[in-house]
Amino acid sequence: MTSEIQPIVEFAGVDKRYGDGPLILDNVSFKAERGDFISLIGPSGCGKSTVLKLISGLNPNSAGKIVVDGASPKGAVEKLSFVFQEPTLLPWHTVEKNVELPMKLHGTAAAGRAEVAARCLSLVGLSDRKDYYPRQLSGGQKMRVSIARALSVSPKILLLDEPFGALDEMTRDHLNEELLAIRQQLAWTAFFVTHSVAEAVFLSNRIIVMSANPGRIHSEVRVDFPYPRTEETRQSPEYQKLVAEVSKILRSVERLKK
Amino acid sequence: MRRVPGFLKKLLPALTGVGMIFVWYCICMGLSADHRFLLPSPSEVARAFVDKGPALWGGALTTGGGALAGFGISVTLSFIIALILSLSPLVRASLYPYLMILQMTPVIVIAPILILWVGPGFRSVTVITFLICFFPMVVNTTQGLISTDRNLVDYFRMCKASKWQEIWLLRVPSALPYFFTGLRIGATLAPIGAIVGDYIAGNSAGGQGGLGFLTIIYSSQFQMGALFATAIVGCALGFVFVAAVVALSWLSLHKWHESFSRTDT
Numbered sequence: 001m002t003s004e005i006q007p008i009v010e011f012a013g014v015d016k017r018y019g020d021g022p023l024i025l026d027n028v029s030f031k032a033e034r035g036d037f038i039s040l041i042g043p044s045g046c047g048k049s050t051v052l053k054l055i056s057g058l059n060p061n062s063a064g065k066i067v068v069d070g071a072s073p074k075g076a077v078e079k080l081s082f083v084f085q086e087p088t089l090l091p092w093h094t095v096e097k098n099v100e101l102p103m104k105l106h107g108t109a110a111a112g113r114a115e116v117a118a119r120c121l122s123l124v125g126l127s128d129r130k131d132y133y134p135r136q137l138s139g140g141q142k143m144r145v146s147i148a149r150a151l152s153v154s155p156k157i158l159l160l161d162e163p164f165g166a167l168d169e170m171t172r173d174h175l176n177e178e179l180l181a182i183r184q185q186l187a188w189t190a191f192f193v194t195h196s197v198a199e200a201v202f203l204s205n206r207i208i209v210m211s212a213n214p215g216r217i218h219s220e221v222r223v224d225f226p227y228p229r230t231e232e233t234r235q236s237p238e239y240q241k242l243v244a245e246v247s248k249i250l251r252s253v254e255r256l257k258k
Numbered sequence: 259m260r261r262v263p264g265f266l267k268k269l270l271p272a273l274t275g276v277g278m279i280f281v282w283y284c285i286c287m288g289l290s291a292d293h294r295f296l297l298p299s300p301s302e303v304a305r306a307f308v309d310k311g312p313a314l315w316g317g318a319l320t321t322g323g324g325a326l327a328g329f330g331i332s333v334t335l336s337f338i339i340a341l342i343l344s345l346s347p348l349v350r351a352s353l354y355p356y357l358m359i360l361q362m363t364p365v366i367v368i369a370p371i372l373i374l375w376v377g378p379g380f381r382s383v384t385v386i387t388f389l390i391c392f393f394p395m396v397v398n399t400t401q402g403l404i405s406t407d408r409n410l411v412d413y414f415r416m417c418k419a420s421k422w423q424e425i426w427l428l429r430v431p432s433a434l435p436y437f438f439t440g441l442r443i444g445a446t447l448a449p450i451g452a453i454v455g456d457y458i459a460g461n462s463a464g465g466q467g468g469l470g471f472l473t474i475i476y477s478s479q480f481q482m483g484a485l486f487a488t489a490i491v492g493c494a495l496g497f498v499f500v501a502a503v504v505a506l507s508w509l510s511l512h513k514w515h516e517s518f519s520r521t522d523t
Contacts, residue, residue, distance in 0.1 A: 056416060058415070058416055077418055082413070082416050084409065084413070086409045088407075088409045088410055088412075088413045090410065090427075090428070090431070090432075091432075091514045091515070092431045092432070092434070092513075092514045092515075093514075101417075101427075102417050104427075105414070105417045105418070105419045105423055105427075106417070106418075133513055133514045134514070135514060135516060
């Protein structure tokens with residue numbers, strides 16, 4: 001099959017505007033290989049989240065070409081999952097039922113759902129919380145449930161829109177490590193929107209820096225530290241040097257905006 | 259503030275009740291002989307309960323039945339109408355004014371019309387109860403259905419959920435707290451509606467009269483003790499309705515809704 005060597009997501013000269021509004025994305029082009037962990041950073045209003053929405057097929061692009069796993073984004077809906085900044089769990093369902101929700105919406109038979117949910121909950125270390133309700137969980141635990149829910153449909157592509165933005169730094173670091181550990185077991189391609197340079201450097205093998213008004217790709221930074229990455233990675237001078245470098249690029253982009 | 263012991267806290271409402279009856283008794287004693295008829299003493303009311311026991315019991319059942327039927331129809335219809343209203347602002351704009359009319363029309367004026375249409379007695383009482391309960395229930399449930407968390411709606415859309423799934427798996431469950439608020443208001447109104455209905459459109463033939471009919475009888479005969487007893491029965495009926503709704507809402511909400519968050523273990 002030739003599809004295996006094709007990029008899993010390809011943007012070629014993509015523009016996006018809403019109605020007659022201003023240009024949100026201007027001539028965005030990139031290719032994502034299978035297994036890439038790509039972070040999108042940039043000043044607010046640079047269209048990072050819009051890129052995710054275009055990949056998801058939720059909104060159509062205005063110009064250019066988008067290919068997701070050999071198909072148009074609309075045809076690829078079943079292959080991807082979303083994690084938002086809010087955990088967006090249903091408060092009246094238990095943790096287990098929340099994880100089963102996307103399978104239920106896609107019409108998966110009830111018999112198979114519990115097994116998949118159990119597997120996904122064990123991936124995020126919440127097997128013993130399956131009968132809890134969301135309000136009984138901490139912010140970090142809710143986010144884990146949200147991730148388990150996203151994994152339950154065995155996505156090829158994971159779209160994460162500032163998923164840890166509302167968490168404290170400690171929890172965020174933990175979840176970053178867990179996310180990478182899960183990635184060792186399940187091979188998905190990730191698009192990760194964040195405001196935190198440190199987080200982007202820690203997680204990704206590629207960082208796409210965007211500039212605003214209209215949203216353009218400013219530059220790309222490769223992160224070549226080997227996986228698995230741990231707390232030691234964070235301590236290493238190379239890591240800290242790269243965080244400083246990327247921060248500098250981001251600052252220059254933000255100055256550009258003004 | 260000092261801590262009140264647990265047992266005293268539970269006893270307090272009962273003590274308040276005893277105190278109020280005592281005050282009531284004292285006022286009766288203080289009234290002059292020619293004014294005493296205005297306020298029956300607690301013992302007179304108690305005697306009325308014994309003397310009129312069967313009539314009050316029968317009246318409570320009749321009125322309770324009418325209230326339950328009207329309330330039940332109101333729950334069902336308000337839910338369906340709320341679902342329709344929640345579909346779009348356009349539907350709401352075009353239907354709300356007419357629902358308001360339903361609420362604004364004085365029951366006492368439509369009663370004669372209802373008697374002609376559906377006949378006096380149980381049917382009229384049911385319709386009048388329905389008319390009184392309906393509006394607050396529709397308004398609350400509709401509000402609930404359109405107040406769904408925007409993020410959750412977006413999530414459902416991203417999962418390509420059908421409109422049907424969005425309504426039944428998302429909008430309806432998240433409207434439950436509002437629905438129960440409406441239900442609670444309806445439950446307090448239903449017995450009152452049924453008594454008013456019985457008063458103006460009841461059917462006394464063959465002992466079918468409810469509490470409203472008893473009110474007419476006792477007031478015409480100036481039986482103050484029995485009137486007080488009737489009022490208390492009506493009040494108790496209201497309590498039964500509200501208690502049932504509170505129990506129901508506890509059953510369906512206590513596990514997940516913030517309003518019951520003290521029940522955590």
